[in-house]
Amino acid sequence: MDRITIPKEVSAKVIMSGDYYLNNHPGGISAVVKYWSERFEGLNYYPVFKSGGKITKGWWYVTSYARMALRMAWDRNVKIMHLHTAADGSFWRNADLVRLGRFFGRKVILHIHASRFKDFFNEASGLQKEKILDTLMSADRIIVLSQSWKEWFLSIGIESSALTVLPNITPEPTEIPSARVRDGKTRFLFLGEIGQRKGVFDIIRAIASHKNEAEGKIELKIGGNRDEDRLMEAIRKDGLENIVSFEGWASGEKKLRMLNWADVYILPSFNEGLPISILEAMSYGCPIISTEVGGIPEVVNGNGTLITPGNAEEIWDAMAGYIGNRDLIEKEGRISLENVRPYLPDNVMGCLKELYLDLLDVRR
Numbered sequence: 001m002d003r004i005t006i007p008k009e010v011s012a013k014v015i016m017s018g019d020y021y022l023n024n025h026p027g028g029i030s031a032v033v034k035y036w037s038e039r040f041e042g043l044n045y046y047p048v049f050k051s052g053g054k055i056t057k058g059w060w061y062v063t064s065y066a067r068m069a070l071r072m073a074w075d076r077n078v079k080i081m082h083l084h085t086a087a088d089g090s091f092w093r094n095a096d097l098v099r100l101g102r103f104f105g106r107k108v109i110l111h112i113h114a115s116r117f118k119d120f121f122n123e124a125s126g127l128q129k130e131k132i133l134d135t136l137m138s139a140d141r142i143i144v145l146s147q148s149w150k151e152w153f154l155s156i157g158i159e160s161s162a163l164t165v166l167p168n169i170t171p172e173p174t175e176i177p178s179a180r181v182r183d184g185k186t187r188f189l190f191l192g193e194i195g196q197r198k199g200v201f202d203i204i205r206a207i208a209s210h211k212n213e214a215e216g217k218i219e220l221k222i223g224g225n226r227d228e229d230r231l232m233e234a235i236r237k238d239g240l241e242n243i244v245s246f247e248g249w250a251s252g253e254k255k256l257r258m259l260n261w262a263d264v265y266i267l268p269s270f271n272e273g274l275p276i277s278i279l280e281a282m283s284y285g286c287p288i289i290s291t292e293v294g295g296i297p298e299v300v301n302g303n304g305t306l307i308t309p310g311n312a313e314e315i316w317d318a319m320a321g322y323i324g325n326r327d328l329i330e331k332e333g334r335i336s337l338e339n340v341r342p343y344l345p346d347n348v349m350g351c352l353k354e355l356y357l358d359l360l361d362v363r364r
Contacts, residue, residue, distance in 0.1 A: 005349035008041040010356050012077055015068055017097060018084030018111075020047035020060065027051075027193075028168075029084045029113050031276050035169050039349045044071075044078075048093055061093060065100070072104040080359055082109040087120035095135040102138055107359045110139040111166075115197075115271040115294055118152060133157060140359060145274040146295025164355055167295070169348040170279035170340065179260035186323045188220040189262035189286070191250055191277045192269075194227040199268030199291070199309060201234060206315040208238035217323050218243060220266075223250030223258055259284045263329050264322050270309040272296055282340040287332035289318045299343075303335035 006014075021030040021037070037043050046064040050056060072078055081101035085094040094110065101108040114120060121132055136142060136158055143166045144150050150163050192198045200222060207214050220243060222231065228246065235244050250258055265281030266289040274295035278288055288304030290296050300306055305321065307314035322329055341347070 003039075003346075004041045005039045005346070006041060006353055006356070010353060010360070011040045011042050011044065013079045013360060014082055014356060015044045015046065015071060015078050015080070016082040016084070017046040017048045017064060017068065017094075020050035021045075025051065027086075028115075028273065028276065029086065032113065032168060033084065035171060035276075035345070036349070036352075039345060048097070049090065065097070068097070069100060069104075072101075072106060078106065080107045080109060080356060082111060084111045084113060087114035087117045090114070091117075091120065091132070091135070095131065098135050098138050107140045108138070109141045109143060109355070109359070110136065111143040112149070112153075113145065113273050115269070115273045117149075117273075119271070121156065137162075141355065143355075146298050148295055148298060149273065166351055166355070167343050167348060168274050168276045168279060169345055170276060170283050170343050172344060173259070173283045174256050176257055176260040179257045185217060185219045186325075186329075187261055187263040188218060188266050188289075188319060188322075189223075189258055189264070189281065190220065190266050191223045191255070191258070191280075192267060192275070194222070194224045194231050197270050198224075199270060199315075200224070200231065202268055202310055202312050202315055203266060204231075204234045204238065204240065204244065206312040206319065207240060207243060209312060210316050210320075211238070211240065211243070213320070214243050218319065220244045221247050221258055221261070223247045223255065225249045259286075262286050264289060264319070266290070266315075266319070268307060268309060268315055269293060269296075274299070279340055279343045282336035283344070285333035285337050287322065287329055287336060289315070299339050301335075301339060303332045303339055 018033055019025060019027050019029040021033040046068050048061045048064045050060045083094045083097050085091050098108050098110060121129065124132060141164055142158060142162055143164050144153060145167055147165055150165050153163055154160060190200055190203060194200055231246055235241060259280060265286040267275060267278055268291050272294035278290060278299060281288060288300045290300055290306060291309045292306045297306060305318040307318050
């Protein structure tokens with residue numbers, strides 16, 4: 001386990017809510033909280049969302065809402081509510097929680113993870129925009145994932161003093177030398193939700209269009225969950241079984257071996273905040289192929305290739321640039337290791353601790 005950064009005397013004053021994060025629950029918020037849980041001495045966490053049917057979702061929200069209300073009613077030691085939110089329904093749930101925190105006189109942190117928050121805001125009606133802005137302005141502090149996201153929130157009227165840039169965290173890499181044995185092929189890795197938004201089917205289209213060029217020269221491993229059947233069918237339909245393998249959900253030792261195995265990481269998403277998977281791959285010295293969305297250009301700078309979302313030909317051209325090119329892979333891999341330093345645990349959790357101390361008005 002990583003070294004504790006948020007000690008008991010601070011964590012006891014904070015209650016946190018967000019997505020359920022145990023048992024490989026999907027989603028970026030789940031991944032963030034899972035990492036954070038290892039750095040808190042006593043994390044007071046209330047999961048207000050868990051994947052499932054309406055009854056399951058409703059149960060988790062209602063029970064966690066009630067438990068937080070009771071906790072703040074009797075425990076005056078709790079000074080801060082830290083709320084992890086995405087867009088759409090997640091944001092409206094958290095709007096209620098912001099009001100709950102204000103009712104009990106607690107400081108409220110609204111932590112925005114949504115990759116599509118701009119679309120959520122821009123597509124809202126005039127009245128909805130007012131409610132979104134009212135919720136944002138009711139928070140004592142808004143955490144965003146990158147400088148570009150901070151600039152966007154400034155553009156819709158949020159005060160700079162209310163905004164804190166706190167990047168996603170990535171754990172220190174674990175070296176597994178046996179996974180790095182080379183076989184002459186260039187190894188590409190995708191980790192994430194299996195679906196259209198992350199661009200995994202665009203990777204399949206790119207390889208299928210250049211199957212003869214890819215055969216025997218590259219290998220792609222895909223780890224993730226959700227639309228697995230569609231992915232397997234696409235691999236079979238295009239006859240890519242010798243090039244592409246679906247590895248299922250990747251966590252623990254399995255995920256570490258895949259990160260050690262990879263030469264290049266690929267995530268051609270349509271929208272993002274700042275993907276943890278990219279940061280993880282960078283910490284293992286991988287160049288990155290991704291898209292110019294969200295905070296990605298802030299970390300993929302000299303250490304990879306940015307392409308247009310949905311453009312299979314650009315994906316292939318980017319992949320082809322690394323095939324057999326060990327010098328480029330090693331050069332950009334070294335830059336990845338430098339670029340990822342601000343996102344390692346000691347830095348990120350140290351910044352979070354300072355934010356808590358500031359809100360608690362603890363002078364050091």
